[in-house]
Structure formats: structure tokens, C-alpha cells
Amino acid sequence: MSVEPSEKVEAKLSLEDYVKVLEAKLEQLVFENKSLEYKYNKLLMDVEKLQRQVEYYKSQIEKLITPPLIEATVIDVLKDGRVVVRSSTGPNLVVQALDSIDLSLLRPGARVALNQRGSAIVEALPESEDPLVKSMEVIERPSVKYSDVGGLSEQIMELREVIELPLKKPDLFKEIGVEPPKGILLYGPPGCGKTLLAKAVASEAEAAFISIVGSELVQKFIGEGARIVRELFQLARRKAPAIVFIDEVDSIASRRIDIGTSGEREVQRTLMQLLAEIDGFKPLDGVKIIAATNRVDILDPAILRPGRLDRLIEIPPPNPSGRVEIFKIHTKRMKLADDVDLGELAKVTEGLCGAEIKAICTEAGYFAIRSGRSVVSMSDFINAVKKTLAKRDVRGRPKEIEQSLLNVYQ
Ligand code: ATP
DSSP: OOOOHHHHHHHHHHHHHHHHHHHHHHHHHHHHHHHHHHHHHHHHHHHHHHHEEEEHHHHHHHHHHOOEEEEEEEEEEEEEEEEEEEEESSSSEEEEEETTOOOOGOOOOOOEOTTSOOOOOEEEEEOOOOOOOOTOOEEOOOOOGGGSSSSSSSHHHHIIIIIIIIHHHHHHHHHHOOOSSSSEEESTTTTSSSHHHHHHHHHHHHEEEEEGOOOGOSSOOOOOOHHHHHHHHHHHHHHHHHHEEEEHHHHHBBBOOOOOOOHHHHHHHHHHHHHHHHHHHHSSSSSSEEEESSSSBOOGGGSSSTTSSSSSEEEOOHHHHHHHHHHHHHHTTTTTTOOHHHHHHHHHTOOOOHHHHHHHHHHHHHHHTTTSSBBHHHHHHHHHHHHHHHHHTTTOOOOOOOOHHTTOOO
């Protein structure tokens, strides 16, 4: 039977339609598949979240049902392996230690946990960090390098010899028979890099940096300051090689004309402890002290005696080339316009310290951001210099900058 041409077209059309319907269905299925995948992943995430919650609640329940332990301090370890402890509840006890406990940790003075009956040591506790020393900062390895300190190359050289080298190569000093200083005193006006330098030495000597501000050692309670000093040095010995940095040392080591009040006697006691600690360690024991002050003139000579902080290093305000170096350091990561002249900036910042130069660089960056630019121009810096100088004037300090130089950029 022959097919008419019009019927052929109809048949073809319906096949095309059928394909279209199938394609639409396929699309629909692909879409449904995706949304199911999405739902599945979401459910998986919900399951994981719920599992985490279950784990958390389990651990909380475990904590609630575990009987409390008793804190105790080891007094002595007997030859038969038993341990004498002073429990925090009062009495001295002779107890056993669980086999799982590393006996080398049970030194006199170590903190341990006893089971609830107080009959056995079940855990050696970590050594406590003194909560009273809030401002004590411990940095295992500071990240500051000598190249981050501008304009103090002579001071860096001296510090390398008297602090870095003895910490890194004590044997060299033992062999030659030279005793390096136990500590040094950095003195100079605020914000010129004393703390920065001390951190850089610790970093380059691969030593821990333990710092405290002297005024924190002036405590309300009798004996507290001395105790903190003792613990500061205990910590330093544990972390050796270490640098103990005491900022504002004048607050505990200033010369006293008469020790009248009990507060002054307490400060004196803290100083005595500090001197005893300095006298108590050897120059090559892996601990060095760097003290810093803005008031070297009022220091008690006792702390500067030979064998104590007998090396004095001045950290003066930066000179013009020092200021250029400091500007370079603090603009290292900034995008500077071609007109920025660091030499010129060094000229107009006569008398400013490193911290102020750093503040100028940050402020200049803000000026650029406020004007919607990512490149910092000379006028941003000049505005920042003006702002910093205005702050100085508020603080009542003499204006040492030649205004005429600033006017050039107005
Ligand atoms: P203070 O006597 O007030 O404790 P300081 O002399 O210890 O002051 P730092 O705390 O070291 O001063 O300086 C503050 C900040 O200023 C540093 O973190 C650093 O960013 C910057 N700064 C100071 N001096 C320099 C410098 N010479 N080179 C580079 N940056 C410096």
C-alpha cells in the first residue's frame, strides 16, 4: 500500500514530538536526580551533625558520671615505688601510682590526681601556669627577625655577642673560659624598639621569650611579687633556652631613699627575689635576662652590679637614616605611589620614635582607603604625619618638626 505524502509528514512529526517528550522527561529526571542528590547530601550533613551532637552529649554525660578526682602534690617517691603526696583536702598520704603513669613525672612538687578514695595516683597533671601573672607572655619562638628592627644595627651586634651567641653556643664560651653577662639592660625613650629587639634576639637565638611588665610584679598581697618572680624563672629554666624580658624594670628596681610604707617594703622584697634569682643561675645555663626601662637614672645600683644586669645598651630615638629604615620596614607590604619619598618623610619626622613611624604608615594606609585607593601617596603620608604630630601636641610635648617642610606638601 502506498502512503500519501501528507501522511508521511504527520508520521515524522509525531516521531519528533515523541523524541521531544522523551527529552523533556529525561530533563525532568535529571533535575529530580539532582534534587534528590542535593537532599541526600543535606541529610548526610544533618546525620553528621547529629552524630557530633551525640558524641558531645555522651562526653558531657561521661563527665557528669565520672567521680571527681582529688588534686595532690608529690612530696617524695619511696624506694618501693609508693608515693608520698599532700592532698588538697589536707592530709599527707602514702599512695600507689597506676602502672600507666610515667614515674619520671612524679618528681617532688609535681601535681597529680588521686582517685576518689584517695588511695592511688590516677593521673599526672600538667604544671599550672600562674593565673596571677596575667600579663606574663610566653612565646615559644617569636617571629620577629633582626631585619624587622630599623636603625639599631650597632645594638643588634652587641646583643648577638652577649645574648644570642652564649645561648646558641655555650660550649664555645666554656672552652675559651669567658663568662658572658647573665643579663643586659636596654634603656631609652618609649616606642624605640626595646621590646621588638628583645623578641628578635629570642627568635634568632631560637629561644623562648617570656616577658612580664615590672608593674605587674607590684602585687597587693605580701609575698606575691616575690612568688611570681620565682615562678617566672622556674618557667624560664623549664623552657631553656629562654629569654626573660622584664619591661618597666624601674617599677620594682628604682632607688629608694627610705623604705617607710609596707607597700615599699613589698616592692623591695620583690627586687630582692629578682636579685636572688639572677645570682642563682649560671651565665651559661640557657637563660638570659633582658630588662628594659625608660628611667635608667632612677635604677637601684644593686641591679646593675657586676654579675647582674651589668651591660647597659642605649636604644635612642632613630636618627634620619634609622627613620628611613623603619619607614622601609613598615611600608614593605604597602603599595606606594611613585611620589612617595621615604628620605623626605624621614626628614619631617625628626624626633619621632619607631612606634610613631609605624603609626604614620598605618594611618597613611587608612587615608588611601578612605579615598578609595589601593595605592598610598605622599600626601597620605603627610596627612598621617600631621595627625601624629597633632597627637604629640595634645600630649604637651614640644613640636620638633620643621613645619616648613610639611608646608611643601600642602
Ligand atoms: P616601651 O618603652 O613603651 O615599652 P619599646 O621601646 O619597648 O617601648 P616597642 O614596643 O619595641 O618599643 O615598639 C613598639 C612598636 O613600634 C614595635 O612593635 C614596632 O612595630 C615599632 N618600632 C619601634 N621601634 C622600631 C624600630 N627600631 N624598627 C622597627 N619598628 C619599630
